[in-house]
Amino acid sequence: MIMQSQLATAVVLAVSGGLDSMVLLDMVVRQQRYCQRVGQAAPNLVVAHVNHGIRLGSHRDALFVRRLARQYELSYREATLHLGPLASEAQAREGRYRFLRQVAAEYDGRIATAHHRDDVIETMLINLRRGTGWRGLSPMLPEAADAHSYANASGELCLPESGWPVASTAVWRPLLQVSRREIAQHAARHQLVYREDETNASDEYLRNRIRHTLAVMPPEDRQNITQQLWQLWQRQCQLRRAFDDEVARLLRLPQLAGPQIDRYMLLLAPEEVGVELLRELLLRQGERVTIPQVQRALIAVKTLGAGKRHIVSPQCQIVLGKEWLRIERATASRASK
Template sequence: MEKMKYAVAVSGGIDSVVLLDLMAHKGHQCVVLHFDHGMRGESRADARFVEALARRYGFLFEGKREELLGANEAIARQHRYAFLLAAAERHGAQLVTAHHLDDVVETIALNIARGTRWRGLAVLGDRRIMRPLTHWTKQQLTTYAVRRHLEWVEDETNATDVYTRNRLRRKLMNLPDDVKQQLYDLWQEQLELAEAITDESVQLLTEPLNRYFFISIDMAEAVELLAEYIRNTFATSLLTSQLERAVLALKTGKPGTVWQIGEGLEMKLSLKTAIIKKIDLGRKDFSDYGGKDAEQEWQE
């Protein structure tokens, strides 16, 4: 039987260095992946460090650099994961990342602050990605790294208050471990719920969306189903306010109107159905067109 291969995402920071060391000492066959955003002066040196680290363990290395200076966190993340997932697929490997318990807690807090509803608790749930360190705290990872005499690089941007996550991280730094464990348990429950909803949504929702179906269910259920449909189809998430507006349009909007519902998504209504598609974000903003204009706007 062929041995499982893992594609390990390594930034060079302490978390991913610990992950790689653990994978190596468990005897796993790995390829090391590194994405350079081109956003920091030290990023080329980080890439060289990770490549040398991969060679030290006897692993294949693949890296990519893009010039994303000035891009926000969301754009940088999209580019990074596009590379990581594509590279893992090319190598026939399971993508593995170094997210730990503190990352889970931070992401939950960040999503709730952004108004992402209960699904803000079901973070880091992409089934294509393995995250074996989510039960480790940051302190445990640091202790392991020191005991193993590991070397890593420090990202200076983690110390700046420019990024919301950094400010939030400092506020959560002294959160007791038992509280983190409670959040971990809640996170696991929400992931299971999210997976169940995903499986049900796939069966309930087909394109074009049936407006009569959405009219027949209550607002909360409709919002949840539409959120899942958008996540599955477009790999993006909308805020609660955006989803509620879209559902209201589904239930009451006039046939022939076109709605821009957020994240570059556009929804066109007919009498019985609705079609959602991705549009060019460079186009003009609009909320509601009617009749012939809507038809013209929808043309490819």
């Protein structure tokens, strides 16, 4: 059972003004007001909106969300990024989450987004097309203790009575278990007003192309494919948690826990285990790396002699001894040879 002291004290709602985020906002506000009526504790709610500055009309989305936050009497934070029309999805996402993390730190809160089941399936298909590793089949892995919304007997989306998220730096996605169709039904039931992003109709973005391809499939084929992918995601999430638990156990061993790491632990481990161990060791030093970067680093650990060093990124390097290695912030030094 989750203790009250473990729950997030604030929830930072990422609200674009579109259908999904408006349903998220409506559902969470309803839950907060219910808790207030029955005398239960509820977190502070903060609406956060990012105007990426990519579309000409994006300032109108910001105005819409700002007015809505005022109507709900919620705290509001807004950022304008001025990315321009040539910005990529990755640039927009990076800037958006940077701002959301700043707001979450300001309120000591938990970020919440409106990702749902269809988003999970689309992301899996995107990752498969790009040649993903096994982690790409469990995107948006939820915290094990997090509650998710469900459709009640009348088709209304709601959270469980004790559905507030635990305190964590991970993103809370309470709509993850429901479909886009159920979200649209909730919006129609409560006559929610939302903004349409005209870029959703464009095939310029890979996600839109995948979404449109699924939409024109025969309903039976689409249901079969999406159901199989959803079941695969659930299994992969279970496997990923088990794998992460085992990696965490190994990293508590004395050979891997200190500033100087036993090189033989990585030399003798199966390649996939070695990659995951080294990835986590780099993350603990604040270095977010891609799997190809980790694979190259592992090759360096296995092949370079003592006294050599491998540059992981401009900010990070691995210094190698005969029996040990040390991860440190990079300085002006020579790269792998």
